[in-house]
Amino acid sequence: MMAADQTLAGVPSSLSAKVVGSFAYLTVRDRLPTILTKVIDTIHRNKNKFFEEYGEDGIQAEKQTISLLSKLRNELQTDKPVLALTDGLPDTESWNQYLNRQQRLQGDQESVSWFKSAWLYVECYMYRRIQEALLLNPPISDYDVFNEGKTQSFFESQQAVMALCTYLEGVKKNIDELSRNQLFEHFNKLLLVSLWGNKCDLSISAGQENSQKTSPLDSLSSLQPFILVDDSSMVWSTLISAQKPGESGKTTADRVDIVLDNAGFELVTDLIFADFLVSSGLARRIYFHGKSFPWFVSDVTANDYQWTIRQTMATNHKWMSKSGFQWQTYLKEGVWSYHDHPFWTQPHEFCDMAADAPDLYATLQGADLVLFKGDLNYRKLTGDRDWDHTVAFNTALRGFGPAPLCSLRTLKANVQVGLQSGQGEKLTSQDPSWMTSGKYAVIQFYNSKSE
Numbered sequence: 001m002m003a004a005d006q007t008l009a010g011v012p013s014s015l016s017a018k019v020v021g022s023f024a025y026l027t028v029r030d031r032l033p034t035i036l037t038k039v040i041d042t043i044h045r046n047k048n049k050f051f052e053e054y055g056e057d058g059i060q061a062e063k064q065t066i067s068l069l070s071k072l073r074n075e076l077q078t079d080k081p082v083l084a085l086t087d088g089l090p091d092t093e094s095w096n097q098y099l100n101r102q103q104r105l106q107g108d109q110e111s112v113s114w115f116k117s118a119w120l121y122v123e124c125y126m127y128r129r130i131q132e133a134l135l136l137n138p139p140i141s142d143y144d145v146f147n148e149g150k151t152q153s154f155f156e157s158q159q160a161v162m163a164l165c166t167y168l169e170g171v172k173k174n175i176d177e178l179s180r181n182q183l184f185e186h187f188n189k190l191l192l193v194s195l196w197g198n199k200c201d202l203s204i205s206a207g208q209e210n211s212q213k214t215s216p217l218d219s220l221s222s223l224q225p226f227i228l229v230d231d232s233s234m235v236w237s238t239l240i241s242a243q244k245p246g247e248s249g250k251t252t253a254d255r256v257d258i259v260l261d262n263a264g265f266e267l268v269t270d271l272i273f274a275d276f277l278v279s280s281g282l283a284r285r286i287y288f289h290g291k292s293f294p295w296f297v298s299d300v301t302a303n304d305y306q307w308t309i310r311q312t313m314a315t316n317h318k319w320m321s322k323s324g325f326q327w328q329t330y331l332k333e334g335v336w337s338y339h340d341h342p343f344w345t346q347p348h349e350f351c352d353m354a355a356d357a358p359d360l361y362a363t364l365q366g367a368d369l370v371l372f373k374g375d376l377n378y379r380k381l382t383g384d385r386d387w388d389h390t391v392a393f394n395t396a397l398r399g400f401g402p403a404p405l406c407s408l409r410t411l412k413a414n415v416q417v418g419l420q421s422g423q424g425e426k427l428t429s430q431d432p433s434w435m436t437s438g439k440y441a442v443i444q445f446y447n448s449k450s451e
Ligand SMILES: O=P(O)(O)OC[C@@]1(O)O[C@H](CO)[C@@H](O)[C@@H]1O
Pocket: 027, 031, 198, 201, 202, 203, 204, 205, 261, 262, 296, 373, 374, 375, 376, 377, 410, 412, 413
């Protein structure tokens, strides 16, 4: 039995709000209550809508949901014990087992609570409790409390989206004549656009809008110095070496999986990159992995995914609309498909996936490359632990490696591995908030098969 904060040999402890003043502490103390308050306000603002749709039941549901969320906010702010879930969803048991696991880790001296336990766990748990509050009030159970922010991010980024779709159209027009070097140039640009699309995330901004106003293609070179690890050439060579003749006679990699992060502008950058991968013949199929309920304010759900493609189709911008129709065709043909396994909205570190979600692990093993978008995925890849910055990426992965994988992440949490000796210290002296500002990024690759 491990003592309270004793961890597996050589594995550092989980980031936690128990470290007063840490980013985890500031998130749990300030940002999470702010997000909860915005959720409560959003539900209250839609009271009339619920009444119109559901009559008195809608009013009752609104009141009940707000009372449950206010209770949750009070539990959080007063560091009450984390409670078992009661909504009887298929994953409820898994969540409650994970709570027991956390309790065993901490020992029975203190209960699992917001300011004493792992930050990754309590933050994920908060979003699952928001979902429980809605599920316990059926008339409004399928209401997406984060929808307004996600759609606003899309609408505010229209200039950037139009510029990207126009660029993509130009690339696709004569794509068969492009040399491999030219293909690599476009690959690199659109990979970087997808990487920096991750800056637009509403949970770091606690819901403040932070959409992309200008064309991201214009700023790629100025952003290059802020990329701390750049394994893009390894991503490219993995795709090239995976090329094999398909039924159509075209040589392509079979499948690239994109574990999505945020809706709005970031999702469009992912769809554009995926379109390029298929149009260029670098990949035959794309699996998109999204969330099965609203998560971390701006993460992609099936509704967001379908809505974004419909909106892109419906625009009166020629190349944007053409892209939207192409994406709908990819879905109809099975070239693209959307998947939302419950594991992505659970609190587990990814090194647990093989044991706790073997079906999902097996699915990812079928990919030639898995791209993980964003900061929360990076935190789960590395277990959200207090690693030294020079620890190797695959050490932090702790055996997770279903396929060649790459994290495309802007830094918004104080966990970062795989840096050169002295690189972290230099960054801290130059820019103390480098790990949490979203200004810096990594393209970090690992191929377990190359060991
Ligand atoms: O995964 P994303 O969207 O890039 O970032 C989500 C996120 O901003 O939410 C948390 C703050 O509440 C951070 O730890 C984390 O980075």
